[in-house]
Amino acid sequence: MAKSIPTPKAQHHHGDLRNALVQAGLDILDTEGMDALTLRKAAARAGVSHAAPAHHFGDKEGLLVAIATHGFEVFTATMLNERYKTGDGPQQQLEGICRGYLRFSNERPALFRLIFSLPYKEHLDPALQTASVNAYMVLAEVCALFEPSPHGPGVNELRVWSAVHGYASLALTGRGNTRPGGNPVKLEWLIPELTPLQPK
């Protein structure tokens, strides 16, 4: 049995405040956007005094890093979730993760912007680094099902990534469909054509 019955009254010890603050931050991003994301609002949404976040994150940057880390994890999960939906072939898998990419940027635009606004190389937070690399690995794994680019390793990944990231970014500012006619854009039009590996 639990040591004490949790009452609706405020308890001094939250128990899982760190995660609660990250969740609060994600909620604020999704509902009010980046500018509204402050330590004070996150604390308020978590039901805690506004000085509490300092204990867990030190400063605001710390909270942003924690949120971005979680954001990359959600991002990775979204891509993986779409990966096999169309089929098992290399092309279907590639389309799947790109569809996941666009779904994430479309459904959680503020979070998408946040995770790609933190500088990559200088930032040494290990958890963030890991989460970021894991997201990239989803793409790299699928690209390994294709013939490597004649221009060198990683070039296929870069081409696909640039195309889908660019389209996602442009779409977020309302420039996704500047064509006169305006039929919906199909994902296949954007993804560079790669040659699947021949099974021996």
Next chain:
Amino acid sequence: MAKSIPTPKAQHHHGDLRNALVQAGLDILDTEGMDALTLRKAAARAGVSHAAPAHHFGDKEGLLVAIATHGFEVFTATMLNERYKTGDGPQQQLEGICRGYLRFSNERPALFRLIFSLPYKEHLDPALQTASVNAYMVLAEVCALFEPSPHGPGVNELRVWSAVHGYASLALTGRGNTRPGGNPVKLEWLIPELTPLQPK
């Protein structure tokens, strides 16, 4: 002859304060970044009281729009400036404007982010709209030198734009060269291959 000799002392009438404030804003963006761009700092850099900007721009949004408008014009000029540097052929022109695109994003990252962070469709400021469309027209004109995409009008533009915009954005966050080896990325690797029109 001028009516009065301009003295180094502060004059009540600036004469060209609107442009001076836009220039001050551009300077701040280039040297200190987006977060440092405030009405008060722009006024200070223009050598004017901090309440002066309100007369010309109403509020902060107004200054941002004016800066972004100028930003689009510089962006357009940068692309045009590179357009013929490699050669007259369609492929060379296309590479040229893409090189200009990347040069602009690389040299003026904060300005680049600003012009693509203002929402496109909802924003009705006519000058900004015009400047933005003019930038797009540079790309559209060069794409007109190629066979139109079988998928419909504007699709070639969208593919090229997505690729180069995505690469530019990723490079700004330090993700432009994630490949193990790390040879410099060549522009031709990124641009989708289009078929030049056959001269009849």
Next chain:
DNA sequence: TGTACATCAGTGAACGCGCGTTCACTGATGTAC
């Protein structure tokens, strides 16, 4: 099992800061006659 004590987590008040905006004002400019 009970007690003493160290450690940890969250509180609440206070701090200074820079910000955008407002407003009555004043100095400069332009125009009518």
Next chain:
DNA sequence: TGTACATCAGTGAACGCGCGTTCACTGATGTAC
């Protein structure tokens, strides 16, 4: 050319705001014995 007056552009003081951060504190938890 000169005068009166309206209009315009920039001033400087003041306002309230929300923010991140600090700090002594208190309540809760965990541990040693």
